Amino acid sequence: MNKDSNQGPRQKTRLQLFEKQSQSSDRSRGKIIILGLALLGLFCVGLGLFFYQQQPVKPTQSVVTAQPITLHTKAKYAVVIDATTGQILGQKDADQLVGIASQTKMLTAYGVLRAIEREQIKWNDKVPIDRHTDWSDKDRDMYAHLDIHAGQAIAVRDLYGAMFTSSANDAALALAEYVKPKDKSQQAALQQWADELHLTGSKWYNAAGQVNRDAFDFEVKNAQPDAENKATVTQLAILAWQDLKMDPSLREYYHKLGLVYHPTPDVNKIAQTEYSKFKQQILPNLRNADNLEFEGLKTGSTPDSGGAFTGLLKDRAGHELITVVSGAGRYTDQIERYQYTVDVVNEVLEQTMPCTFTAGQAVSGAGTVANSAVKSGKTAVAVQATKTYWLPKGAGQSNLGVYPSKKIDQAPVKDGQRIANFAPALKTKYIPNSQKSDQGLAMISTQNETTAAWWQRCFNWLLVHS
Template identity: 30%
Template sequence: MNCFKKVSLWITVLFLFVSASFSIVPNTANAAENDPLGLKAEAAILIDAETGAILYEKNADVVLGVASMSKMMTEYLVLEAIKEGTISWDQEVTISEYIHKLSSPNMGLSNIGLTQGEKYTIEELYQAMAVYSANAATSALAEVVGGTEKNFVKLMNKKAEELNLGEFKFVNASGLNNKDLLGNHPTGEPNEENVMSAKATARLAFHLLKDFPEVLETAKIPKLKFKDGREYPNFNWMLPGLSYEYPGVDGLKTGSTDFAGYGFTATAKKGDNRFISVVMKSSTREERFTETRKLLEYAFNNHSKVEIVAKGAEVEGHKSLPVTKGKEDSVKIETADAIEMVVKNGEQEKYETVLTLDKKKLNEDGELTAPIKKGDKIGSLTVKPKEGDSIEFLTENGTKSVTVDVVASEDVEKANWFVLSMRAIGGFFGDIWGSVSSTVKGWF
């Protein structure tokens, strides 16, 4: 090979290396930009538990296996049935042959052994499900609430629609793969599993905490002492006293199958702040907890609840509004309540307020008409970012948390007929004088 060919070859190799380098760097930068926490989990989301405001998300709309995190829906329906009185905590359930076989500990599934023909209370089965993720106990509860697990799955999907979860499909009550249900899978294909997106999972957790906050009384139990005399540890290893303990964690549900990988829906509270996080398809059971720790650290260390708008505050740029037919020609307005929201530290100034007036209370000239009573609603004030899109919430009701009524802060009585007449006459002659003045000016 002559010298010229050697140089050409090296130039070609160098060009390919530089080209490859430039093609890699932007992708890495984009990945870091899209996922500032660098999570290994396939999907994740972090929300404020009070308002449902989304603080972080990664592939949150991708539909993945949810495994035993779907038991949160079973918990919801059981707690709803308790509230409605259709079942009670002390109600006894006789274990069938199928439930007994499903609970057999040699199947390699998460279970507490349930003896055929023996009676267990709803509370005992619920605790077994919520703490130790017992699958047979979950199926037993499904049969009690729904009559059959097949019918219960219909209730699960119906409730998911009512809660507007988004992307989901439930095929059984426990979150197992249908193949593990001893040929008795209630719905779906023989190898099918429950699926949800991280955002849908977070919505389920959000509604569960909002509608049934008592769910945490069981979810926070580190170890369950069952009636068989044995002690069963909670699979949520971030609870106090367990191996991945994190301050403030008191729920909510783990899940894992070969299809779903390892997932965890967590909630933690410190002071006035509570957050909910979801990680899906982590590669190991330990990783789901280290990933969750990153999310919670990010939440508590970088976000604070602040008062954006005070109660009784004047609306910037709109201290008063024009009024017609009143003793006064304007009325002062103020906020009826305060607006608090969780924001990233140091970014409070990045938000502004937008006033929206009730058009039904305005005339064609944009004026209010007297009489006006103190406290009458005039419109609403909403917080939004100064730049970019509006704040994203899990639910449609989320925007209500950053919107407050604007009311009149004083009375404006209607002027009597004489005053209104004089104003009309004054206005009439004022118009004439204005017309005459314009005409005279035109002469010169």
């Protein structure tokens, strides 16, 4: 038999093998193409998500402009801000440095609250009184102080309360010495705290607010005897706002009719408070037809700057406003600083109108937040806490729009969980220390949401925004 006659079966086998390899190769190419198309689709979805997130968020209504009004008070310097957001509502020469006297104690209070927050001290710590902070031999009418003596130790809480209720100078000096860094002077510590709050250009010498020569053992030797602590009324408003934010209980101090303190564990002493004098001698003489309520905060005046008062006032609707007036009448006058405070608040209320978002409210046009991490692709939200913004009267809008939050990626979500922060559609001015979280509307979820599968996360934006 010819050897070539055996080639037929072998050729068929090779051909079959080639055909199988071709078919397998085709199937592999098909899988690669399908996989490539899938990856391309995912890439396109990701690209779409990226560009969607880059789009600017549009407000639910047109933006309202609400710049601070110019106050026409007789006080030389004044400012009014919202006590929650820090929105500046009215001002007059608010960036002029002025002597602040005992309003300094608000910075000393910040130093204390800062140390409490950092767990460096506790409210029940006993602060030692030494010969430098013992002012018991000084004229109480000229230098407000407690009846405490060297060798005694007073609780932080008692001294802190004495600064606000009785403007006690010894309390402020003793607290500043207790909380300041050991390697810093009292003046350096005050300046450090002021720098932290961005009180640019302000000047500090002692924690009580005394003219340098009248600080006695705390006189700064390389400064002029008549040097005094100085800040702008806006900076005083910042101090009040910061203290109230860190310690909301300050609202309770001003209404105390008597200050009880304990120089020794078995001795109780009572000092008259500023509010008891205010209630008896000043409040009945004020022109206050709208019954604005004084909730605090701190007096202070110098011969050069005149009467001054940093106030926390509440109107009939419950809106809280921080006010500062300086150059309000004579140095020794008591009535005018309070009357000018009432007047500046009334001026703001006459020219502006409140727009309030109440807790639990679903904001019109922004009731949900796109959430790619949950199965439904969105989370229903409502306002967490009541917050007010102030618009000019005649703005044509009683309702204020918001900038809804951009898409979030958060799961699972529980009912009542804080989920987003909406910015008001408002062009206005806030104090420098006010953050976006202070200015914005915190939003909470109003339902439970479960976590989405990975493929749902990729396509949720299509479902939510189709």
